[in-house]
Amino acid sequence: MLSWEYPPLLVGGLGRHVHALATTLAAAGHDVTVVTRQAPGALREEYAEGVRILRAPDDPARFEVHDGDMLAWAMAFNHTLTRTALRAARTGDYDVIHAHDWLVAHAAVTVRDHLDVPLVATIHATESGRHQGWLPHPHNRSIDDIERWLAAEASRTIVCSDYMSDEVQRLFDVPAAGIDVVPNGVDALVWSPRPRAVAAARRRYAEADGPLVSFAGRLVYEKGVQHLLTAVPALRERHPGLRVVVAGDGPYRKDLESLATEGVTFAGFLTGHHLTALMGASDCYVVPSIYEPFGMVALEAAAAGTPVAVADTGGLAEIVEDGVTGVKFPPGDPSALAEAVGSVLADREHARRVARRARRRVHDDFAWPGIAAATVATYDRARADDARRVTREAESVLATTSGRAWSAPGGCP
Structure with a gap:
């Protein structure tokens, strides 16, 4: 590789x-x-x-x-x-x-x-x-x-x-x-947060009685973090004490920081238990991407037991079932984002049911042994395709050589 x-x-x-x-x-x-x-x-x-x-x-x-x-x-x-x-x-x-x-x-x-x-x-x-x-x-x-x-x-x-x-x-x-x-x-076990780490992340990032919303990813335009930040004032008005944590780094960070309002924390690049703990401590994890080929981070958050709200685009549209394993909103629409996240925060019992179903789907449909086996099947097809190509090329050369032999002067091979 x-x-x-x-x-x-x-x-x-x-x-x-x-x-x-x-x-x-x-x-x-x-x-x-x-x-x-x-x-x-x-x-x-x-x-x-x-x-x-x-x-x-x-x-x-x-x-x-x-x-x-x-x-x-x-x-x-x-x-x-x-x-x-x-x-x-x-x-x-x-x-x-x-x-x-x-x-x-x-x-x-x-x-x-x-x-x-x-x-x-x-x-x-x-x-x-x-x-x-x-x-x-x-x-x-x-x-x-x-x-x-x-x-x-x-x-x-x-x-x-x-x-x-x-x-x-x-x-x-x-x-x-x-x-x-x-x-x-996704390895569901890797993304299962430790209770003590979750409690520590909650103390660090959340207010005492307010909900915690998070995002993690590379800070580039197509990840749509700007739309999450635009939605923050409306979310805080409906949910007093709400805080949003943006984890990650990238070339768009300064622009995003300039858009941030009260209640937003930029946590920088988090890995390992720190990122898992942040997800586990969150009341809602948001994926506001404009372009997203798959959306693996949504599955990682689901494996951490966190309800997810995702933009209805790209691969995200395929892996999240609206109202069943998460909630969706149109990409690039801060108002719809606020409504979707707000629906998760307003009904905690429904959010927990959604999170449990999403976690089961991660375990059943996206475990790495099955993904690896499917990749090996592609390797096998590539080798078979390549073998057929070599055979065709050899047959073409043989046919060409044979044709030239029979067209020799005097009609002799």
């Missing part, structure tokens, strides 16, 4: 996804190697949780990211990632390359060609989707091109929802037969 993030280096949900998938595959008896970025203080190579991990250090030349333009940095990263992956290839017998998103595309195709094994690509999100179909700068259009190229080079493409399947078909002309929908998984 190739990924630009992996614990302890985490940027968003992709790194958590790759870690859970890799370790679950390893626990099922598969040999898994993850090649990723070097994290400060982390070992260059190690075996952890059954997974062989190789971390590619940065080359001496530094490429800074300005205004979201990651292309120069990504190209430099792919050089060092490729060298590290080829070093792994010398000591392993691999059946498939699995690339996670455009940031590893060049390394993935290079290693695929070197090993002559099929390439599977997971498209976690698209540049077009992140910008609501608008690609304003040359680097946005280049990323879109790299995503299209990766999808074209892959033997099979994995997406996390029917919504993303439709998007990849529409944007990149990938046939539906070449796409497998495999949802993201």
